[in-house]
Amino acid sequence: MTRIAKHALYLIICLSIWSFKSKGNQQSAVFKIQTKNDSMVCDSLFCFAKQYIDKPYCYGSKTPKCFDCSGLVRHVFSHFGVELPHCSDCQGKLGKFVSPKNAMRGDLIFFNGRQKNSETVGHVGIISHVEGEQIFFIHASVQAGVIISNSEELYYRERFMFVKRITIQNN
Numbered sequence: 343m344t345r346i347a348k349h350a351l352y353l354i355i356c357l358s359i360w361s362f363k364s365k366g367n368q369q370s371a372v373f374k375i376q377t378k379n380d381s382m383v384c385d386s387l388f389c390f391a392k393q394y395i396d397k398p399y400c401y402g403s404k405t406p407k408c409f410d411c412s413g414l415v416r417h418v419f420s421h422f423g424v425e426l427p428h429c430s431d432c433q434g435k436l437g438k439f440v441s442p443k444n445a446m447r448g449d450l451i452f453f454n455g456r457q458k459n460s461e462t463v464g465h466v467g468i469i470s471h472v473e474g475e476q477i478f479f480i481h482a483s484v485q486a487g488v489i490i491s492n493s494e495e496l497y498y499r500e501r502f503m504f505v506k507r508i509t510i511q512n513n
Contacts, residue, residue, distance in 0.1 A: 383422065383510050384448030391418045391468050391480050398487040404428065409482040411466050415450060418468060422510050434463035437506035442493075445472050445505045451479045451493065453501040463503060467491070477505070 391414070400408035406417060412430040419426050426433050434452045445451070447469055455464020467481030470490055477493040493502055 381447070384446065387418060387422055387448045387510070388468065388470050388480070390421055392470075394418075394488045395480070395490070396487060397482075399482050399484050402428075409488060411482045414480075414482045414488060415466050415468060419508065419510075424508060424510055426508070430466040431463040433466055434503070434506065437508040440505045440507045442477060442502075442505055445469050445477055446507075447471055448510075449505050449507045451477055451505050452503045453498055454503060455501075458500045465501070469505070 394406065394409065394414060394417075397406070398408040399410060401410045403409055403413050409417065412426075412428050412433055415430075415433060416426045416428050426436065430452065433450065437450065440446075440449055449469045451467050451469055452463045453465040453467075454460045454462070457464070465481070467479035470478045470480055472478070475494065478490055479493070480488065480490050482488050483491070491498060493499060
């Protein structure tokens with residue numbers, strides 16, 4: 343299956359999940375704030391993000407042609423009605439802390455930037471899944487563009503800071 347066909351299939355699945363979710367809840371004018379995101383929303387969010395795999399990295403970009411790490415997160419969450427700043431450190435100040443053991447798809451994972459001993463957030467990604475101690479996440483990497491990595495890769499293991507949950511309002 344070609345890369346374009348895979349992306350088209352993901353988009354169809356995402357739209358189907360989103361459509362099913364929208365039809366299943368008739369309270370379209372009433373928003374309900376939750377402490378935990380519903381798994382269908384998180385699946386849709388990750389599915390939407392996944393279509394950008396292989397897009398190149400470009401610092402400060404605000405278009406879906408290329409992304410930096412916070413720009414990718416901002417773009418994906420804005421598609422679901424959540425406006426985030428275009429700054430990984432600023433995004434790290436939002437949401438609720440989540441233990442890495444309780445991390446789930448759609449949560450944000452934060453790292454130091456190139457200076458691993460810094461106390462400032464320098465990188466962010468969206469969690470795709472957790473396998474044991476490994477947290478897999480989609481992010482915009484300077485070297486490789488939008489990819490999926492895991493928290494046990496040496497670079498990320500040395501720079502891991504915390505996980506946060508940004509609650510998405512669903513109607």
